[in-house]
Amino acid sequence: MNGAGRVLSSLAGLVYALILAPIAIVVALAFSADNFILFPPSGYSLRWFRALGAHGPLLSALWLSVQIASVVTVLSLVIGVPAALALAKGRFSGRDALTNFFLAPLLLPTLITGLALLLFFTPLRLTATLPGLVLGHMTVTVPFVIRMMTTAFSTLPDDIEAAAATLGAEPWRVVRRVTLPLVTPGLIACACLCFLLSFDETVISLFLSGPRAATLPVEMVRYVEGRTDPLVAALSVVLIVATLIVVIIVERLVGIARAVGK
Amino acid sequence: MSYLELSGLQKRYRDAVAVDDVSLSVEKGEAVALLGPSGCGKTTTLRMLAGLVDPDRGAIRLDGAEVTRLPAHKRNMGYVFQSYALFPHLSVARNVGFGLEERRVAKAEIARRVVEALAMVRLSGLDQRRPRELSGGQQQRVALARSLVIRPSVLLLDESLSNLDAKLRDTMRHEIRSIQRSLGITTLFVTHDQVEALTMCDRIAVMHRGRIAQIGSPEDIYERPATRFVAEFVGRANALPATRDAEGRVVLWGERLPVAAPAGGEFDLFVRPQRIRILPISEPVADGMARVTGKVLRSVFVGDHVEVLVEGAAGQIQVELQSGTALPQEGAEVALVWRARDTLPFPRETA
Amino acid sequence: MSDARLKWLLLPAGLFVLAVYAWPTLGLFRNAFNETGPTGAMVETWSLKTTAEVLADSFTFELTLNSLWLSLSATLLALALSYPVALFLFRTNSRFRGLLAVVAIMPMLISGVVRVFGWLAILGDRGLVNSLAQSFGLITAPMKLVFNWTGVTIGLAESIMPYMILALLAGFGQLDRTLEEASRSLGATPMRTFLRVTLPLSLPALALAAGLGFVLSMSAYITPKLLGGGRVFVLATEIFEQATTNTNWPVASVLAIYTLVLLLLLLAASNLAARGLKR
Numbered sequence: 087m088n089g090a091g092r093v094l095s096s097l098a099g100l101v102y103a104l105i106l107a108p109i110a111i112v113v114a115l116a117f118s119a120d121n122f123i124l125f126p127p128s129g130y131s132l133r134w135f136r137a138l139g140a141h142g143p144l145l146s147a148l149w150l151s152v153q154i155a156s157v158v159t160v161l162s163l164v165i166g167v168p169a170a171l172a173l174a175k176g177r178f179s180g181r182d183a184l185t186n187f188f189l190a191p192l193l194l195p196t197l198i199t200g201l202a203l204l205l206f207f208t209p210l211r212l213t214a215t216l217p218g219l220v221l222g223h224m225t226v227t228v229p230f231v232i233r234m235m236t237t238a239f240s241t242l243p244d245d246i247e248a249a250a251a252t253l254g255a256e257p258w259r260v261v262r263r264v265t266l267p268l269v270t271p272g273l274i275a276c277a278c279l280c281f282l283l284s285f286d287e288t289v290i291s292l293f294l295s296g297p298r299a300a301t302l303p304v305e306m307v308r309y310v311e312g313r314t315d316p317l318v319a320a321l322s323v324v325l326i327v328a329t330l331i332v333v334i335i336v337e338r339l340v341g342i343a344r345a346v347g348k
Numbered sequence: 349m350s351y352l353e354l355s356g357l358q359k360r361y362r363d364a365v366a367v368d369d370v371s372l373s374v375e376k377g378e379a380v381a382l383l384g385p386s387g388c389g390k391t392t393t394l395r396m397l398a399g400l401v402d403p404d405r406g407a408i409r410l411d412g413a414e415v416t417r418l419p420a421h422k423r424n425m426g427y428v429f430q431s432y433a434l435f436p437h438l439s440v441a442r443n444v445g446f447g448l449e450e451r452r453v454a455k456a457e458i459a460r461r462v463v464e465a466l467a468m469v470r471l472s473g474l475d476q477r478r479p480r481e482l483s484g485g486q487q488q489r490v491a492l493a494r495s496l497v498i499r500p501s502v503l504l505l506d507e508s509l510s511n512l513d514a515k516l517r518d519t520m521r522h523e524i525r526s527i528q529r530s531l532g533i534t535t536l537f538v539t540h541d542q543v544e545a546l547t548m549c550d551r552i553a554v555m556h557r558g559r560i561a562q563i564g565s566p567e568d569i570y571e572r573p574a575t576r577f578v579a580e581f582v583g584r585a586n587a588l589p590a591t592r593d594a595e596g597r598v599v600l601w602g603e604r605l606p607v608a609a610p611a612g613g614e615f616d617l618f619v620r621p622q623r624i625r626i627l628p629i630s631e632p633v634a635d636g637m638a639r640v641t642g643k644v645l646r647s648v649f650v651g652d653h654v655e656v657l658v659e660g661a662a663g664q665i666q667v668e669l670q671s672g673t674a675l676p677q678e679g680a681e682v683a684l685v686w687r688a689r690d691t692l693p694f695p696r697e698t699a
Numbered sequence: 700m701s702d703a704r705l706k707w708l709l710l711p712a713g714l715f716v717l718a719v720y721a722w723p724t725l726g727l728f729r730n731a732f733n734e735t736g737p738t739g740a741m742v743e744t745w746s747l748k749t750t751a752e753v754l755a756d757s758f759t760f761e762l763t764l765n766s767l768w769l770s771l772s773a774t775l776l777a778l779a780l781s782y783p784v785a786l787f788l789f790r791t792n793s794r795f796r797g798l799l800a801v802v803a804i805m806p807m808l809i810s811g812v813v814r815v816f817g818w819l820a821i822l823g824d825r826g827l828v829n830s831l832a833q834s835f836g837l838i839t840a841p842m843k844l845v846f847n848w849t850g851v852t853i854g855l856a857e858s859i860m861p862y863m864i865l866a867l868l869a870g871f872g873q874l875d876r877t878l879e880e881a882s883r884s885l886g887a888t889p890m891r892t893f894l895r896v897t898l899p900l901s902l903p904a905l906a907l908a909a910g911l912g913f914v915l916s917m918s919a920y921i922t923p924k925l926l927g928g929g930r931v932f933v934l935a936t937e938i939f940e941q942a943t944t945n946t947n948w949p950v951a952s953v954l955a956i957y958t959l960v961l962l963l964l965l966l967a968a969s970n971l972a973a974r975g976l977k978r
Contacts, residue, residue, distance in 0.1 A: 090786070090787045090790040090791040090792075090793075091790070091889065093889075094783060094786060094787050094790065095787060095791070097783035097787070098783050098784045098786075098787035098788075101780045101781075101783060101784045102784070102799075102802065102803070104780065104857070105784075105802070105803065105806060105857065105860065106802070107817070107821060107827075108813075108814045108816075108817025108818050108820075108821060108857065109806070109809065109813075109814070109817060110817075111817050111820045111821055111827060112813060112816055112817040112820065115820050122825070123819060123820050123823055123825065123826065124825045124830075125820050125821070125823075125825070125826050125827040125830060126827075126830070164711075165711040165712045165715055166712055168708035168709075168711065168712070169708060169709045169711070169712035169713070171705070171708055172705040172706060172707075172708040172709045173709070175705060176705035176706060178705070178706050184709065184713075187713075187716065188709075188712060188713075188716060190716075190720075191716065191720045194724070194959075195914075195917075195918030195962070196918075197918045197920050197935055197938060197939070197955070197958075198724075198727070198918070198955050198958070198959060199720070199723075199724075201727060201938060201942050201951055201952070201955050202723040202724045202726060202727040202955075203719075203723050204942055204943075205723065205726050205727060205730055205942075205948055205952070206719075206722065206723035206726050221719050222719075224715065224719065225719055225720050228712060228715055228716070229716075232712060243431065243433065245429045245430075245431050245433035246433045246434075246435060246436075248398075248400050248420070248427070248429070248433065249427065249429055249433035249434075249435075249494075250435070250446065251399070251400070251419070251420035251421045252398050252399075252400070252420050252421070252423070252425060252426070252427040252495075253421075253446050253447035253450060253494065253495075253498060254421050254422075254424070254447050254450040254451055254498065255421055255446075255450045256421050256450075257419075257421070257704070259421075259450065260421075263446075264435060267437045268436070268437060279808075282808060285810075286808075286809075286810040286811070288810070288811055288812060288921055289920050289921065292920075292939070292943075293939075293942065293943070303810055303811075303812050306810075306812045306813075306816075307812055307921070307924075307925065310812065310815070310816060310819070310925055311925065314819060314823070318812075318816050319816065319820070322810075322812075322813040322816060322817075325809070325810050325813055326809060326813065329805075329808050329809050329810075330805075332808070333801060333805055333808060337797075337801055341797075342800075342801050342804055342805075342808075343800055343801075343804060343865065343868075346804060346807065346808070346865070
């Protein structure tokens with residue numbers, strides 16, 4: 087038996103069409119000339135992209151999301167990467183238990199985490215603030231960074247670091263001159279995914295957003311709940327293109343299946 | 349006191365003992381091999397020397413100073429890894445210069461010494477290549493140059509030739525030996541390959557189950573193995589179950605041999621196949637020679653020698669003859685003769 | 700690198716997880732013991748009154764059935780669709796295999812809101828499906844495909860598929876191609892080979908993927924909210940409503956813990972099933 091066979095390939099092809107359908111439709115719809123969601127559109131134009139450019143709330147939400155995602159990415163790497171290094175290279179007792187402790191937040195649905203954060207942040211007046219949203223997103227991104235970078239560090243051959251040590255490099259010099267340069271592709275991929283995770287995070291943001299501070303997905307949810315016109319499709323195209331860029335970068339650097347899988 | 353002293357080194361991993369009481373003295377400029385099968389503790393011993401593994405017990409002294417707890421980066425030991433462990437993100441020149449950069453040597457000096465080191469391992473002109481653009485043999489030379497350029501107190505080689513093909517291994521063996529001799533650098537080799545140990549070193553320490561079974565010159569180890577394990581592991585040997593007669597003399601295949609029997613218990617005689625000669629059954633033998641008779645089972649031509657298998661009253665003996673000598677007929681009755689002092693009796697192992 | 704000092708690198712991340720994850724989660728459990736006073740204000744106490752009320756409420760029972768039923772149908776639909784894709788990716792020799800795998804996984808990286816919007820455009824009254832059906836004269840009035848259970852099931856199935864494909868691919872590790880070849884060489888048709896060799900061997904992977912899909916469906920909020928158009932009530936939407944619109948934290952907390960317990964039971968069941976099927 088060679089390859090997948092005709093029956094299986096056709097079945098898979100059908101499912102692929104289904105997977106891609108919503109994304110393809112959104113892209114087509116973004117260029118619609120109609121006033122409402124009609125498919126196929128009666129005509130094509132760029133009017134919804136122009137409308138998007140003039141839509142204040144969505145643009146300021148987009149800007150807020152970019153700010154939050156940037157801060158979240160930097161902070162998550164700053165505290166996640168050292169932890170991953172320790173978990174991957176350290177040989178202290180209780181390491182496995184600690185690894186489980188750090189990855190635990192990935193197991194809990196964001197619905198529960200979001201609720202817990204809402205209850206915690208409200209008396210602290212952190213809801214609907216940039217610090218609150220950043221901290222909220224980090225409950226997802228920090229464990230993600232730790233998981234991805236622990237794998238990246240553990241797959242480095244120990245001998246290369248040992249070699250640097252025998253050549254006279256102090257421990258922190260080994261990290262700087264050998265370990266970090268060698269995981270750079272993984273680090274960049276991790277940063278890209280981290281940004282995307284924060285940028286797309288919806289449920290925790292819905293719990294923590296107020297009228298003053300709403301991230302882009304939150305603003306989009308509100309918009310879709312209120313009306314259905316192709317404006318959101320135009321915005322979606324922007325997001326899809328951004329996602330594709332991240333996917334291509336990550337795929338080139340480390341392979342997407344390895345990065346998002348376990 | 350010797351230049352390098354290991355005394356009572358021990359290392360346990362959870363339930364297993366990797367190294368159990370290893371003591372060894374190495375003189376300055378000497379090349380010593382740690383020879384043994386995989387899992388005998390030789391690599392762990394080497395890693396303890398380099399500071400990559402902390403010993404549970406024992407001490408390491410280098411040039412009179414205790415270095416047992418000194419971290420790897422302060423030991424100044426050149427370590428050539430089995431995997432070479434070259435830095436894939438750095439050029440050949442940066443790889444070789446790495447240790448000098450860490451020692452804050454002046455740039456011009458680094459450049460000069462890197463060129464020198466690359467010339468010594470005959471890699472001049474490849475300094476801007478990346479490790480992955482080099483062949484296995486070239487990578488090996490870079491690894492060697494990188495460890496030598498720091499002028500290490502001791503050079504440690506961990507199975508350094510085992511990833512090369514047979515021909516290249518031969519060349520590298522001679523090159524490393526001549527570099528080692530000309531620099532007069534104290535060297536420890538870890539290897540499971542006896543040819544490597546026998547040809548590259550002044551002395552060999554045969555390791556078995558975390559201990560040193562015997563230490564001595566290559567000739568000592570080969571000719572006068574101290575234990576049954578050493579006799580079996582280094583070179584090839586016939587292990588022949590023998591008995592004592594009423595007068596306490598050694599009997600093999602019904603013939604008395606002029607060999608001293610070991611005290612008590614069952615024992616085997618070890619005889620190297622190339623020490624045995626095949627003679628016509630009628631030929632008389634001189635004093636001090638051991639002689640048994642048997643029937644030739646088969647002869648196999650192996651290129652530089654011929655292996656002859658002879659079956660006797662209680663087992664078989666393998667004989668190695670130089671090719672070119674007359675081959676005995678299969679089925680012929682022959683006498684096997686060897687010098688009594690080439691016979692090594694060892695007690696039977698009770699497994 | 701000395702191992703003892705490495706431990707300190709865990710400190711910032713450890714403090715973060717303790718302060719912003721573990722402590723608030725404990726707070727959630729604490730809130731479940733509070734009560735809601737007659738004015739709607741929260742009363743701090745240690746009682747099981749809220750728990751008892753929530754568990755006794757027939758609406759909770761209805762929500763549970765809704766959640767379980769929705770998750771079951773979405774999971775089965777997603778499983779049926781993911782299995783051929785995963786098997787195809789596992790088997791294919793195509794040089795586009797890498798690309799095809801990326802395309803299958805990519806939806807999980809694209810914002811859920813975007814994909815929900817796509818489904819609105821496909822399944823809406825004037826969407827792709829209805830306009831196609833009408834132009835072929837199959838129907839006269841548009842079919843109701845969104846803002847009801849149908850739409851939510853489809854959207855949810857699509858959103859969990861990438862996770863299930865990954866889980867299936869990971870589980871196929873033990874599916875040895877030579878076993879299928881052996882079956883074929885012994886005279887079995889491709890269909891018989893699939894039924895007698897491939898399917899039985901992939902049952903543990905299917906059980907694990909189903910467990911994962913079920914858990915993800917149970918805790919999904921965006922899809923039921925947007926594609927349900929306010930007509931689909933499940934545990935997830937109720938938790939959100941209670942927490943934000945009603946600001947009834949004790950009830951929200953009790954419902955959250957209740958959901959969590961259900962999820963744990965379901966996960967345990969799917970792991971047990973996977974182990975039993977592996978034998």
